[in-house]
Amino acid sequence: MSEREVRIGLLGCGTVGRGVVELVARNADAIAARTGLRPRIEKILVRNRSQPRDVDPALLTDRPGDVVRNGVDVVVEALGGDEPACSLLTEALERGKPVVTANKLVLASHHDRLLTLADRRRRAFGYEACVCAGVPVVRSLRHALAADRLMSFEGVLNGTTNFILCRMEEGDSYAEALIEARRRGFAESDPTNDVEGVDTALKTAILCGTAFGATIPPDRIPRKGVTKVTTADLAAVRRWGYAIRLIARAELDDSGDIRASVGPELIPLGAPAARVRDEENVLIVHGQSSGDLIFQGRGAGGGPTASALLSDVLDAAARPDAPAPRWRTANPAPAGPAARYLRITCAAPRAQPRRWLEELTGMGVDVRRIEVVRCPQNGRQRTVRLLTEPCADEIVDRITALGVADDSLIALRVQNPVRKS
Structure with a gap:
């Protein structure tokens, strides 16, 4: 199989960036044999070139332009944070480079700007590493x-x-x-x-x-x-x-x-x-x-995230003009009723199971299970734990209104998914 070199411009050399460098060094031959594409790190953007790193110093630069210049085939963003990551992704796309990112914050916050630009410039935009690291979700x-x-x-x-x-x-x-x-x-x-x-x-x-x-x-x-x-x-x-x-x-x-x-x-x-x-x-x-x-x-971890990034690099190199996704902005819908686990810490006289059953029944909430135990840190207090039938989120506010402090109450949803077909 003939092979083609893929020159990578890497933004960032932290845990994830180093993982990409190590993965390329370790697996380049196997990747080339499998795909016909041989990844190579061309340049790496770092804040401080003099900081000791287990990386060839000739690859390091503190000038972003060196990473998104014409000698790079795909730009990989592994900086994290909002800026300068968003601006550098934008610049890479404007220069006609396919981009790959692991940056959840930038994509979730600026998807309209970035994906629209990628679509207009007909450049691939890979983000597999943003969710579940090495799992190809x-x-x-x-x-x-x-x-x-x-x-x-x-x-x-x-x-x-x-x-x-x-x-x-x-x-x-x-x-x-x-x-x-x-x-x-x-x-x-x-x-x-x-x-x-x-x-x-x-x-x-x-x-x-x-x-x-x-x-x-x-x-x-x-x-x-x-x-x-x-x-x-x-x-x-x-x-x-x-x-x-x-x-x-x-x-x-x-x-x-x-x-x-x-x-x-x-x-x-x-x-x-x-x-x-x-x-x-x-x-x-x-x-x-x-x-x-x-x-x-x-x-979690640099290895799985680096694997996802490099996988996207190979996709972008094979199809640099792959269409970018476009997402509309939707309205959030209100939460529906759900069964709840309630844990309430209160003084012993208020911890009688009958009292809480009456209180919750009066709110229209049916209780499936209840237990009361002594607090090991304070013998004068009790912990009341309850499982309820489905009820609205407002149950927390109504319990708080009874004089239960917010830090004395936890309310968790009990999984009971309703499936639509």
């Missing part, structure tokens, strides 16, 4: 399922929080699990975007555009993080047949609006999302014709 939704009408999706999209929750299931505290996640390279020094669901909301917005051809701004997706979940919660719900996972879900309704959310949910132990372990991701997609399809694999 985007390619499957855009191509393998292009003939189907995709109705909804749900899944675990953040490897960091899943690792933390799995460690807590084994008895670690939240703080201990976070330390271990950092030690293994899954968590940043500031884990806020992961543990508060920001990262998952960005991925949800991107998946909406990919699956539905329509998306909503990430800041309009209702989200909750996992920082209020305790090891006691995880142990209690496991006795009841559930695990807790940070779940992204979205559904396209008949009017074209999107009902989406991100937050910890109770998942039946036999469900795919409950079985996924540590840094793995899982996505369940429901198609009108294809039914439920499950994608699962490693969703």
Whole structure:
């Protein structure tokens, strides 16, 4: 098989950028034998050329123009953050370069600008690495399922929080699990975007555009993080047949609006999302014709992300004028009723099961299960745990109105998906 060289301009040489460099060095021969395309790193943009790196210094530059010049076939963005990543992607497209990115924030926030430009310039725009790292979700939704009408999706999209929750299931505290996640390279020094669901909301917005051809701004997706979940919660719900996972879900309704959310949910132990372990991701997609399809694999780390980026590079090199997707902006639809797990901490006299059953029944909420346990930190307080039948989100406000402090209450959805055909 004859082969053609693919010259890569790499923006950034952090964890993901180094992963791309290492993957090219390790697998270039195998890739060329398999595809007829031989990737080669042409230039790498870095902030400080003098910083020690295990990279050929001749490849390094601190001038962005060196990376997007005519001697480069595909530009790979691995900088992260909003700027200068967005401006450099824009410049590369204006110069007629196919681009590939792992930047969730830029794509979710500036998709209209970037995808419109890619379409106008007839340049490929690859973003497989933005969601689920090495799991080929985007390619499957855009191509393998292009003939189907995709109705909804749900899944675990953040490897960091899943690792933390799995460690807590084994008895670690939240703080201990976070330390271990950092030690293994899954968590940043500031884990806020992961543990508060920001990262998952960005991925949800991107998946909406990919699956539905329509998306909503990430800041309009209702989200909750996992920082209020305790090891006691995880142990209690496991006795009841559930695990807790940070779940992204979205559904396209008949009017074209999107009902989406991100937050910890109770998942039946036999469900795919409950079985996924540590840094793995899982996505369940429901198609009108294809039914439920499950994608699962490693969703965190430089290796899987670099693999997805390089895969997009090869696609872009083979079809540099491949049409870019176009996403319309949809309205967010209100959340529907759902069964809830409620955990309420209150003084012992208020913790009588009959009292809470009466309170919730008076709000029109049926209770399936209730338990009351003594708080180990404070013997004068009790923890009330309840599972309810489907009810509206307003239940949280109504319980708070009874004098329960916000930090003494957690309300999680219990998975009970309603499927449309």
